[in-house]
Amino acid sequence: MSAAAGADTPIRPAGPGVPRLVGRDRDLELLGRALDERPGLVAVAGEAGIGKSRLLAELLRERPERVLVAVCPPFREPYTLGPVVDAVRGLAAGVADLPLTALAGALRPVFPEWAGQLPPAPDPLADDAASRHRLLSALAELVDALGVGLLALEDAHWADETTLELLLLLRARRERPRLVLTYRPEDVRPDSLLRRLVAHTGVTRVEPGPLDAAGTADLVSSMLGGEPVSAEFAEFLHRRTDGLPLAVEECVRLLYARADLVCEDGAWLRRDVAELDVPPSIRDAVLERASRLGPAAGAVLAALAVLEGEHPPGLVAEVAGLPAGDAEDGVAEALAGGLLQEDREARLGFRHGLAARSVYRALGAMERRRLHQRAGQALERERVRRVAELARHFREAGDRPRWAAYAEQAADRAVASGDPRTAFGLLHDVLTGRAAEGAEVARLVQRMPMYAAPGNGPLRELVAVLRETAGSGLAPKERTEVVWQLARLMFHVGDMEAASAEMARIVPALVRERPAAAVRAMMMLARPLGTAHPAAHHRAWLDRAGELIGAGPGAASGPPAGPAVERPPGTTPEDRLSFLMDRAATLLVLGDPAGWAAAAELPDGGRSPGEVLQRARGFANLGEAAMLWGRYGDARRHLDAAAELAARHQHLRLHALVGATLAHLDWLTGRWPGPARWADSALDAGEPVLRADALLLRGLFDAARGDHERARERVAGAIAVGRPRGPADGSRDPSAVLARVAITAGAPGEARAATDAAWELVQAKQLWLWAAETAPLRIRALLGAGRAAEARRAAEAFAEGTRGLDAPIATAARRLGTALLARADGELGGAAERFEAAAAAWDALPRPYDALLAREEAAGCRLATGDREAAVAVLRTVFDGLTALGATGDADRVRRSLADAGARVAARAGRPGYGDRLSPRELDVLRLLVEGRTSAQIARVLGLSPRTVEKHVHSAMRKRGVPSRTALAVAAVESGDVPTPRPTPHS
Incomplete structure (x- = not known):
């Protein structure tokens, strides 16, 4: 070829290079300054492919301190503490020479290979949260001992909750190491601790944005030897990729592979602009690039896609099923093609998680199974077995026995690390995937932390598995165990009638084989919830349980009178304490005043972790039972005791549930x-x-x-969304709330329908205390529908059923019922007096809102009798009280009554002008924004449209002079406009 011909022919480079960091100087400067000058966490947030990892790599390249980089892989089952544990393994060959305290013995479950170098394992703790806290403290000590000055967590949106708790612990110390993380906000679960972590005051948040057209041109040029690119080409790529760096890079590589990228007249451009159709999705770009590679490279990509994360070349070759030479050629080709990269330890991995997922999803089902089986078998031979990964591989391979074995081991480690949710998920998958059979099903269900279940749906799936297992060919003893677990779960999900029938059938077998389980079964049958059995039926089961455990009727701290009853084999002091606590609460729910004496006589002992948990749980149940009676002082005392024990001993779920009950009690009592x-x-x-x-x-x-x-x-x-509630839950019974709403809205028929089921249940069980909330509502509804005789029968039944019962709520409800009937009979003077008596009874509980509503009705009767002066005086007081509470709808109704009576009340102020100050609604929006809520979530909470939420956000941004939502949240917390967000309740 002549020189002239060569000059006229478009040339191609040897291949696109690795792009340099483009358009990130300001972000890099902000990150470096934050790490050097500001306390707190540094968070790099952005969508997939925006360049977070590249930005972090550039930052860490120049850092002087020792850096620990933990990468969270996109495992479908979180690997508890895996990112940090793996990073520590890469940083240290051992711990024998480190200055560790006895606390480090808690690290043995996560570093089994260092068991000989670590202190002895400490005594086990009964509570998951306490175990987790001890493990995290030990891991923090190890990080300190290694001299780590900066801990970086990549892809934190994939982190397990325990890893995030470690970051919370390290951040709270305000000592080394400094913390920096990258994450995708759109991939963070609503209940993830990551939201809480990045919402704290003092967090420096960097959000790299997409490149503009000029930045796109710079990035492409850096991949092509520094030569310029045509403006048309740059604009084309920017328009197609929206300036997402990863998408730009992938499209350049695709264009090059197609020979559609040429250099003419000193500038890079693409052939035939009008006809070339670059795929808009990265997936298509990745798969087309992969299709141009040879078979060996394709096998390497498939193996790494199945393995997930970074792995040594030998393991990749084994999973790919390639001879060493072919594997080396395939790796070299995949590296040259830009799909793979090597880390400092020569481990191979995809350059981007998106590419890995694209390749994985393109594999056929048989190919996936074969590769997962190879991966599992290869990983089994490693010195340190990662049991969660092994469970995943054998599950996908369809190797059920090994899947079940490794999943159980992984669940054990998750529980030991304080991660019960992961443990539940692992075992749930095994059971619903039918990887366990026969008696193994019941054994695994028994081991599952049911309190960590994400709702009733997964539990109902387990019910189906247990039903199927119970119907298979089991030995009698095995079937008893399966049915016992089935009945427990059915109680848990609210299938009370069926659960009671199943449990009653197996009680005799449990008494013979497992007395402690028999006591628990009898106590479940003693709970008068969800069935139509009369109270006497439940009381009989309660007495039988007491006789079996040696604490029969009339006994709390000691055995019943008469012949001594020994504690049956297999029961413990914890079992006895659990029974005594539950017995007191069950008696109260059954409407038996003996429950108060039983509560007063509860033993003071019980210092073991299990006994502490039973006391906390028992006090919580007693508090709820006291609310059913309207004894709110007793309720608060028991609930406060439960909350204190749960907080001190880190029973986090119980503490959250008690907090919910206290919130409802505060609503009832006017707080x-x-x-x-x-x-x-x-x-x-x-x-x-x-x-x-x-x-x-x-x-x-x-x-x-x-x-x-x-x-x-x-x-x-x-x-x-919640577990079924009923009249035994008192004011938390949704039917009572629906009836209250319907009465207020003037829909008596709807109110009567809402109370039908509850009323029938109360009649069947003869537990009239349960009707204290619904009786006045039902009487109103029946009177409103013109069914006065039925209303009178309902009032008489309730009065007779609660006569002589020292239940303040029943007293108030009876008085309110008689007032309603008197008004319906036209006895307005007497009705006014009865409404006032009911108000006094509500005040005594106290329930100020209900007292105000009763006084409003008394005033209405006074107005009807012509006693205007007294009525207006009461209505003014009621108006002020309702306004102070925040019951603005009710206050407006009272205002109208006053106006009808010719009395004036100052109108509420109109919408004020706030100038540069934030309005109350803007503050409401901002408070939820700081907690990490999206506009849609804020709209749902505040009852606004998402568009209105956005208007409030933009208004607040204008007033505060900030350019983004993130900056607004930071400014709001730092200025004190809103408090530092509290933890969101979780399971």
Whole structure:
């Protein structure tokens, strides 16, 4: 070829190079300054492919301190503490020479290969949270001993909760190491601790944005030897990729592979601009590039896609099924093609997680199974077995025995590390995947931390598995165990009738084989919830349980009178304490005043972790039972005791549940601001019962403010997401709340329908204390529908059923019922006196809101009799009280009554002008924004549209002079506009 011909022919480079960092000088400077000058965490946030990892790599390249880089892989099952544990393994060959204390013995479960170098393992703790805290403290000590000055966590959106708790612990110390993490906000779960971590005051948050057209041109040029690119080419790529660096890079490599990228007249351009169609998705770009590689390179890519993360070449070759020479050629080709990269230890991995997932999803089902089987077999031979990974590989390979074995080991490690949610998920997958059979099913169900279940759905799936297992060919003893676990789960998900029948059938076998389980079964049957059995039926089971455990009727701290009853074999002091606590609460729920004496005589002992948990749980149950009686002082005392024990001993889930009960008690007793804040924070809680309670409280607030339709929606939502509640839950029974809303909205038929089921249940069980909330509502509804005789029969039945019962709530409800009947009979003077008596009874509990409503009705009767002066005086007091509580809808109704009576009340102030100050609604939005809520979530909490939320956010940004939502959140916390966010309740 002549020189002239060569000059006229478009040339191609040897291949696109690795792009340099483009357009990130300001971000890099901000990160470096934050690490050097400011305390707290540094967070790099952005979507996939925006360049977070590259920015972090550039930052760390020049750091003087010792750096520990932990990378969170996109495992479908989180590997508890895996990112940090693996990073520590890469940093240290051993720990024999490190100055570690006895606390480091807690690290043995996560570093089994260093067992001979670590101190002895400490005594086990009964509580998961305490075990987790000890393990995290030990790991923090190890990081300090290694001299780590900077800990970087990459892809934190994939981190397990325990790893995030470690960061919270390290951040709280305000000592070394400094912390920096990268994450994708859109991939963070609503209940993830990561939201709490990055929302703290003092967090420096960097959000690299997409490149502009000029930045796109610079990045492409850096891949092509520094030569310029045409403006048309740069604009084309920018338009197609929206300036996402990863997408730009992938498209350049694709264009090059197609020979559609040429250099003419000193500038890079693409052929035939009009006809070339660059795929808009990275997936298509990755798969087309992969298809151009040879078979060996393709096998290497498939093996790494199945393995996930970074791995040594030998393991990759074994999983790929390639001879060493072919594997080396395939690795070299994949590296040259830019799909793979090597780390400092020569381990191979995809350059981007998106590419790995694209290759994995393109594999056929048979190919996936074969590769997962190879991966599992290869990883089994490693010195340190990563059991969570092994469980994943054998699950995908369809190797059920090994899947079940490794999943159980991984669940054990997760529980030991304080991560029960992961443990539940691992075992749930094994059971629903039918990897366990026969008696193994019951054994695994028994081991599952049911309190960590994410709602009733997974539990109902386990019920189906147990039903199927119970119907298979099992030995009698095995079937008893399976049915016992089945009945327990059915109780848990609310199938009370079926659960009771199953449990009653197996009690005789449990008495013979497992007395402790028999006592628990009898106590479940003694709970008068969800069935139509009369109270006497439940009381009989309660007495039988007492006889079996040696603490029969009339005994709390000692055995019953008469012949001594020895504690049956297999029961413990913890079992006895559990029975005594549950017996007192069950008696109260059964409407038996003996429960108060049983509660007063509870033993003071019980110092073991298990006994402490039983005391905390028992006090929580006693508090709820006291609320059913309307003895709110006793309720608060027991609930405070439960909360204190749960907090001190780190029973986090129980503490959250007690907090929900206390929030409802605060609503009843007129302390409304606290419950409102609690409900807002719990609407996105991981625990379904917390979300249900939050929705129920929000519905009560909505009704009081006059938004009846939204109140109905909230209560319907509470019924949909929470465990079934009924009249035994008193004021937390959704049917009672629905009836209250319907009465306020003037829909008596709807109110009667809402109370039908509860009323029938009370009649069947003859537990009239349960009707204290619904009886006045039902009487109102029947009177409103013109069914006065039926209303009178309901009032008489309730009065007779609660006669002589020292239950303040029953007293108030009876007085209110007689007032309603007197008014219906036209006895307005007597009705006014009875409404005032009911108000006094509500005040005594205290329930100020209900007392104000009763006084409003008394005033209405006074007005009807012509006693205007007295009525107006009462209505003014009621108006002031309702306004102070925040019951604005009710206050407006009273205002109208005053106006009808010719009395004037100052109108509420109109919308004020706030100037540069944030309005109350803007502050509401900002508080939720700081907690990490999206606009849609904020809209749901505040009852606004997402568009209105955005208007409030932009208004607040303008007033504070900040350019982004993140900067607004930081400024709001630092200025004190909103407090530092509290933890969101979770399971």
